[in-house]
Amino acid sequence: MNQPLSTITELESIHTDREPKSGAQLLLESIEAQGVDTVFGYPGGAIMPVYDVLPRTGLRHILCRHEQGCGMAAIGYARATGRTGTAFATSGPGATNFVTAIADAFLDSVPVVFVTGQVPTDLMGTDAFQEVDIFGITLPIVKHSYIARDPADLPGMVEEAYFIAAEGRPGPVLIDLPKDVANAVTTDRHKWRPYPKIKPATVRSSHISGAESMIRAARKPLFYIGGGIGQGDGVQEFRDLVERTGIPVVSTLKGLGSLPNDHPHYLGMLGMHGLKAANYAVQECDLLIVAGARFDDRATGKLDTFAPDARVIHVDVDRAEINKLRKADLYLDGSLKKNLAALTPGRADCGDWRELCHARRTQYEWDYQSAQDAVAPGIYAPKLLYDLSRKVPESAIITCDVGQHQMWVAQHCYFDDPRDHITSGGLGTMGFGLPAALGAKIGASHRTVITVSGDGSFMMNIQELATLFRYDVPVKIVLLDNSALGMVRQWQEVFFDKNFSEVNLDDNPDFARVAQAFQIEGFSIRTRDEVEAGIDRLLAAEGPILMHVKIDPNENVWPLVPPGRSNADMMER
């Protein structure tokens, strides 16, 4: 459990005090007792009892301008801090506006507790005003969920909700709170047993020794790592294992930063927009050691052609991921951190393979100058991102939205910690970047937070500029504007015979002026010679700032593995 707890005394008092308290009081006191200090929310009818009590608590409430923004800010907060995020919304549309954020947290395994107001119990099921069955709607996308039917249940329910959100493979938990339960006053506190299912993580020594034998026997071993390394707090253990074995590494989108980009054994991101050195290594390896990754289709391409000659060792905290898509020859379940620490196979006997991988990495290194010279004379986004990420402080966090710019961030920005890179990997949620950056900056105020967005994505949660201004949150926004839904346009160009359909956004507003209308500093750059000064101005700003960057709509993301094809079939410019 990574949620810092208040003192045991505070926790016990929540369960043992017999003061008459309302459900709303018990909810908020119980949340505070979990060590929560910040909540992202938006009030409304059914959750008004909670907001009535809120000012009398120690919780800091961040009023976003849309419930989706609240949910994604809570995700950004959780991913930047490693703590469980918390978000409030009312019933009906407030709750349904949470749905995308809940799904995002589910697919990216982010611990967030979502609290929704609900119509009074006697109106549930009557199609009452602002009634929606959010419990039913979200069943497929929560780790767990509750309908609170008795205020006396709330202390135990809240404690369990935060525990479940953070334990094992993290995920979102929903508490739906009917208004009458929030208003009801009780002196009772129902006892909740600690959930009995949670078993201490164990390391199976027979599996460890089996894995070590496989590693020693391999001549072309390869690590394929994902977001589970960071989420399982296994970064240092993984880095130590790489040093011990000398085995090359490829990473998924979510695994970026688990090994620094410039580490000699790092080959880059694999998959649809992966680097050639990484994809070739996967195709040729004879042993794939999968750690905290799940054979996502964006990473594997056509599954039955993925690492065709490799035996597989799968290390994951979630037993349900083992053998789900690719059969593992051996698996290590339970704590990823402990399993990685327990693996001591010695130096892998793979010198020739290591040299081949390194040679390919050098061969396929990005040549920004040549690439920039080969394209239109405007600003070349990959080089801008490369330059930006090398100018930012080491501790900077970069969030992004979804589309071409997301892949450029993954390919060209430098990361040396998985918490430095906050992206919507599983759900691919446009509109994620700005609220996630807001939450990240509020949770990690000492760190520089940059969000890189596209003109399509940015418009989806643009209202959160008002939240940046309201709380003076100094997020730095880089808006790459190609006047198009760039990734869709690219696919229409490449796979749909240039039949461009509904991707033109050349009537975008003047984004710099939009930012100014929200009382945020905004400026535009359009030429290459403005890039350096633009980045300097962005990084020097003390408050929130938006740099609008006009880029060529015809620039695409390369390499590209066509959908349904092998990762070996990479297309290039």
Place this chain on the structure above:
Amino acid sequence: MTQLQRDRTFTSSGVSGTLKIVLHDVSGTLIRALGTIERRGYDYRDVHCTQRVDGDFDLLVHIEDVGGPRNLDTLCRQLERLYNVVSAEKVGRRKRAERA
């Protein structure tokens, strides 16, 4: 035992079996388990639920996959990942007949 009439838009690739799922008596657990079965690519043909003396429920579900071959062991792990699902396992025909 209820025989369910299901949508036959997708045909089974032949993976079928009976699962025994033990559930805590907690609101929402049954629908969570059945929903997981459908969302993970299976249709259920028979559903039989009985309460045990310890208050938990035994849920016997006969299922078959739709839209592509699936791994029943993976489904069991996915069911066991649900809170308030105590266990999920494949049961053979004989075992099922004995129970019936």
